[in-house]
Amino acid sequence: MSIRRAVPADAGALAVLAERCFREAWDQFNTPANMAAYCAANFTVELVRDDLERPNVRYLLAQREQEAVGYLRMVPGDAPRCVRATAPIEISRVYVLRGWHGCGVGAELLRNGLEEAMRAGHDNAWLAVWQRAPRALAFYRKWGFETVGTARFALGSDVQDDFVMQRAL
Numbered sequence: 001m002s003i004r005r006a007v008p009a010d011a012g013a014l015a016v017l018a019e020r021c022f023r024e025a026w027d028q029f030n031t032p033a034n035m036a037a038y039c040a041a042n043f044t045v046e047l048v049r050d051d052l053e054r055p056n057v058r059y060l061l062a063q064r065e066q067e068a069v070g071y072l073r074m075v076p077g078d079a080p081r082c083v084r085a086t087a088p089i090e091i092s093r094v095y096v097l098r099g100w101h102g103c104g105v106g107a108e109l110l111r112n113g114l115e116e117a118m119r120a121g122h123d124n125a126w127l128a129v130w131q132r133a134p135r136a137l138a139f140y141r142k143w144g145f146e147t148v149g150t151a152r153f154a155l156g157s158d159v160q161d162d163f164v165m166q167r168a169l
């Protein structure tokens, strides 16, 4: 497996991957209308290209034999008040195609992301994760993240409860 920084030319493939991962994970818990609204607001090729072009947003792409199977998105900057840090970075998404879950792809993405964040001088990584996502919570705990607060996340018209987790770097 290879991990590399995604660039604007990856927008088409990344948009397809991101929507597919998101739907595989959350379709079963949400209404079609809320899922469609969220995907339209986040995963069009144009929106993903704009995001890739933002200087402060970093994407890592995991590939197995040329197939994109997972990605990580991270953004330095503001953190919720419960996160104690001087130079925080948000791990805003880690997603792996369902067929590849449990194969170490998420671990490789996170390891690379945290190493890159450390090299860039960040002292803390934080994230928000749905309180009803036990596998994701187990994955982050295994990586040393601890819960420090709660947050709200809007999926279409549905407001959901997240945990805020952090890990010193």
Ligand SMILES: CC(C)(COP(=O)(O)OP(=O)(O)OC[C@H]1O[C@@H](n2cnc3c(N)ncnc32)[C@H](O)[C@@H]1OP(=O)(O)O)[C@@H](O)C(=O)NCCC(=O)NCCS
Pocket (backbone or CB within 6 Å): 021, 025, 092, 093, 094, 095, 096, 097, 100, 101, 102, 103, 104, 105, 106, 107, 108, 128, 129, 130, 133, 135, 136, 138, 139, 142
């Ligand atoms: C959470 C996620 C990124 C983990 O990636 P992954 O490639 O499956 O994780 P790894 O194979 O590196 O690590 C597996 C560990 O993650 C957890 N895990 C998460 N999902 C799992 C799954 N479907 N099968 C097995 N283990 C899973 C377990 O704690 C496991 O620990 P173990 O190795 O001690 O059994 C991935 O399962 C995923 O994309 N889930 C759906 C989307 C999501 O919840 N994203 C995070 C919230 S934004």
